[in-house]
Amino acid sequence: MTLSPGAVEWLLAFADDEHMMGARHASWIGLGPFLEEDLAFCSIAQDELGHAIALYDYLTDDLDRFALLRQPGEYRSSWLSELPCQRWDEALVRHWLYDRAEALRWGSVAHSSVPGLAQLAARAEREESFHREHAEMFLSRIACGDDAGRAMISAALEGMLPQALALWEPVAGEAEAVADGVTDATSAQLGDRWHGLVSRDLARWGIRVDWPAASVGQNERTVRSAPFAELYASLQEVINIDPSATW
């Protein structure tokens, strides 16, 4: 099956999000709040990288170069996934926001016209149910602890809501991807569902948030955020030692 340009953009945006989330989560290796959580969080990072590889397989025969050596403007990652989140509370809140979104994206390809994508979605969902449970367990305990915990979540959340909303800015050609049956929902539809799920969690945790009116404006995901440069450099650090090497 030849993918339409819109389908390619849609899959690339998903794959790049998974890649950046995996890379960002993995930066917590050895730094997690306790050993067991360190392992769990890095296991989640590995799962996301696995999803990225599986999605990149639709787009390239040269995985490493494609994943690591494109020009910044050729990536379609969301600004949420590019955020460094160097504080544990930020990393947790982003993990929750992103995995709520990821589940909806996999759900939207459960009957995709792209061969094998529905099976991939089913496999990913088995991992994602654990990711959501993990995020929910952690945040609900912090939220139910005391006002300081709720304030910490609110602060982290408000700092990244504009970027989170940008997850739902459509890529170029999204209408084509929907018409081709790659996905059965537009970004706007998924964004509405995501807003509902996130709001439901927040209400349960007793956290009130002022939603920003608009997202950051990623121009169909073609513009990278400021923190991307540092992430991009670190992703390329090893492959650039010898780009011709076979790993």
Place this chain on the structure above:
Amino acid sequence: MKTFEVFLKKDGKDEFRHAGSMQAPDAQMAIPLAREVYARRAEGDLMWLVDRDNLIVADPGLLAPNADKGHRHNDGKRVADHRKAQRAEVDGAAE
């Protein structure tokens, strides 16, 4: 934080075996964390967690007197040594 002892069982006739110990904030969180620590390579199909606070622990002093009762160790080595010596004796007499 609480400490949990983790037991895993592979499907079939194998018994539950102690996989190790771990820490978690509470019992509910311990289950998924235990999976990541001890069963992420499918080391088991069934998993038990026991809160260490619920273990009934014997005094090592109770077990110590049994450490020097060699006659309770039926490892066959003494019998084998005895028979080997007897064979050597018979062979020696025949020559």
